[in-house]
Amino acid sequence: MRSFSHKTPALLVKIILLGALNAFTFWAVPILLSHKTWFFAAYFVISTILIDYVFLNSKRIAGKYIVPGVILLLLFQVYPALFTGYIAFTNYSTGHFLDKESAIEVMVSNSYELVNDDAIYSMQIAKDRLSGEIALIIRDKDGSFLAAKKSGTSKIPTSAITPGSDGKVSAVEGFKLLSDAELMSIIEQFNDFYVPAGGNQFFRVADFNAVEKVQPVLAYDKAKDQITNISTGVTYRPDKNGSMVSADGEEIEPGWTTTVGWRNFTKVATDQRYRGPMGLVLAWTFSYAALVVLSTFFFGLVLALVLNHPRLKLRRVYRSLLIVPYAMPSVLSLLVWAGMFNEEFGVINRMLHTSIPWLSDQWMAKVAVLIVQLWAGTPYMFLISTGAIQALPSEIVEAAAVDGASPQKVFWNIKLPLVLMTLTPLLIASYAYNFSNFGAIYLLTGGGPTIISSGGIAGHTDILISYTYKLAFMSGKGNDYGLASAVSFFNFLLVASISIYSFRKSRTMENMI
């Protein structure tokens, strides 16, 4: 008889974990809010309240087991999925990372220019003796002096100045002039040191001895939602792509993130740079996954039939050795295969005494991918086929034999259909898996050889997922997350259709819920 009494340690663990969670939320939420990360702040607060409620309420038993997992699932799987759907309809990409407000701020602040050609003033850097603030002691064009702090400028009476030798001042009342050594230690502070100088003009530190009087050339008019270049008079208006554009089509960097409707999708279907490659990639994705499943299943089943003879000696040893490819870490085995297929010095060409361009010819690269997947995938098919064959109800097979059916007939008409029926869900799952098996492609061929019309992004062995990865993270012209998400979303639709079809077909659902 077990005793079910000691509750104290469990209670202690519960209190510690809940305490840690609440402490984390109290710490994280203000920081999230200060970064305007509203969604995550709200999510953390709601999740914490929910968990507290569930764990402090003795009636919510099921919730205790399932809520924590669901919270993680929603945040790291559902939200990214939905977010992918959203990004697919935006222009989120290099040059369009900011929201509109910040982008306009950056445009304006990037456009500072000298007010006029000689708007350079000699200057010395000092510290306010009272407040410790940094102050720029600027000699104005008329010979008077200004103290410029980040908050603004003020005149310094001539009486407070002790002139030095080389046109510099040697002391200022109320301020401590800083030596070069002192300046070097605070040098970073001057990267972004602007002092308002009246109107929309600013003093900007040029070096340790000079400031420039600058003003932005671009001015943003909020009411008209347009930017005007003050010196040329050109106006820029927002276009549909999240950029400020002049009538001549001149763009100001950077743009901002905005929704662009179906443009990412239509781009894939109509833009020359994507349409051709996309068609090739799509065709290869479908046929690659199908060929892999068919070939591995065929060989796996044949092997299972051949080796599943009750009187075959060494059967277990054979089985153990055959599944080694399945046990080996796939990333490493793929990289080893890539070395073996190497055209110049790979073992395969050397053994065959050939110089087959395994990885640089589009057809040979496809063959190489399929050979490697045959190697990697057959053990799995062998295992599940063996399992299915051994699970065949022996009565049916024996009954058929008693009725006088030949072994061939028993195999083709009874065994094979039964095996296929049990394995269909696994085969469809395997198809869906191969459909997005990134590593199988990326680690072996890198997707190559390149499809020339794709601008170097897509390759002949790229499947949708590896194409997505390249669009998002590796294209030379910057990363197009919007387009990548559109392709990803499309990939999802395909995989989901396959899976739903499979569940319909195999009807495994009803009796499992």
Place this chain on the structure above:
Amino acid sequence: MTRKVVLVQQKKMTFGKWLKTMSWRHLVAFITIAFALFPLFWMASASFDPLGIVSSQKLIPDHPGLDNFRTLFNDPDHPYLIWFRNSIVISGVNAILQMFIGATAAYALSRFRFKGRKTTLMTILIIQMFPQLLAATSIFLMLAELGKSIPFLALGNSIALIIVFAGGALGINAWMLKGFYDTIPSEIDESAKIDGASHSQIYFRIILPLARPVLAVIVLLSFIGTMNEFLLTSVILGGKQNSLTLAVGMQQYIDGQYKQHWGPFTAGALIASVPVVILFMFLQKYVVSGLTAGSTKG
């Protein structure tokens, strides 16, 4: 009894009959095994070939030595041992977390009848169709945003990677484990309940111990799965050499450098593969039963 019968039958087989029914089976097995093991052999042979040159490598090196291993361990630009440690830690923590989250949720789904249970099951199933790796882009952007506020959820941090994987745990394991729990007779829990056991005691002291073999398989498969994960790991951990896992580090090490790094690379691949393969061999029986569980149930 049965063994005796088999022995009698085996004695009866003549050499002629063996040649006809068995010999070709052995032949097929030999050929396939040769194909299956060749890459492993080639990798092992390269790792002991001190020349470390891919173009002159022979199946059995003329002067085997450990030079490649020394090179591998002493390359400051490619800290193999640190990658190895990272892989073990990340995969280990993740395997246990994934198992625990899945096992816990599956208990509720199998044993309690609560509002929204069917919806949860269906939702999990549908969500599973959108694997995390398809959302790599948005996970990347999401962590870039979160990392500004919460340092341990920033890109390049392995805790962020582990938590992201933990988010996928429910989708992967809950269904499989629920299926297993359903096979444990509920009379067991009920009699424990009569003895005064609380729900958590039933879970931790009865259900979990009974599910130990399945949980072991899930831990093993998640461990290997995480070791092998490439896409999300490379997106999240990025280019910081010291935070990489073996999968990403070794890929960067060998990518485009087959000529220079082949020897040390194979040495590293050998060290990383052998323990996994051996572990797999030991747990073979359980893994196989886990794989076929799905098919025999439908």
